[in-house]
Amino acid sequence: MPELPEVETVVRSLAALTGRRILSAEFRCRRVLRGGDPEEMAASVEGRRIVSIGRRGKFILMAIEGGGYLVVHLGMTGRLLLGGEAGKHTHAILSLDRGVLLYDDSRQFGCIQYSREIPDRILKLGPDALEVAFEDFAAGLRRRKTRIKALLLNQGFVRGMGNIYADEALFRAGIHPLAMASRLRGERARRLYDGMVAVLTEAIAAGGSSISDYVDGQGRKGFFQMAHRVYQRTGEPCAACGTAIRRILVAQRSSHFCPRCQKR
């Protein structure tokens, strides 16, 4: 489901969690706990308030009263829902002093864990795609010996981009997904940076993209998918030149682009 705009939308939709007390917690599925023990996790959060909720790239961090964090990653199909009924794929249930928070994930690629400190894998992420300075972004491009599409998906380079927005940013910049990152300098680096920031900002304003099952914390769908210009538009005419959009694999991920507008 979720890239930066979707995760940002979820976090904003869950602002009401701030100050809520967790009365009880149930963790049902070991596979999404990243090795954590369900009983210990429950004991670590029960009786404590949620102090804040925020985002680092695609990770959601809920700061828990007295220190520690509930760290959530939505993977491909994860959902955090304020209210509603537990279902077949509900892996965590937090009963609050007002309402209930459910964590659902049919594919179980996401995770929910409790950690005393911010986990190392989060500290090792690159700068946020909406916070990185252009100079750092451009310098990073020059240092990497890989295709630009793969690099945009690498969370150690810049955190928050995923398959949809990487394709959309590359289209806006007129850059082919197979272009070598190190060769993008000057004006092309600038266009990519601007395209990335613009597409992410517009997507947040639209509440994210709901391709199949994404919803925010209140169960609302996003509608930025209407504005996708290449993602999952294989065969459709390019909005700029009319050429049929093509799909190729880059780093094992579907990549959609206009063969005429996007140059290597």
Added chain:
DNA sequence: ATCGGTACCTGCACGC
């Protein structure tokens, strides 16, 4: 140290 390929899991759309 960096890269690409693969594994993980469920559900859906499609063709036969």
Added chain:
DNA sequence: TGCGTGCAGGTACCGA
């Protein structure tokens, strides 16, 4: 109807 195939917003891990 049912079965096989391919595809899907993700990261982690492995060997080269």
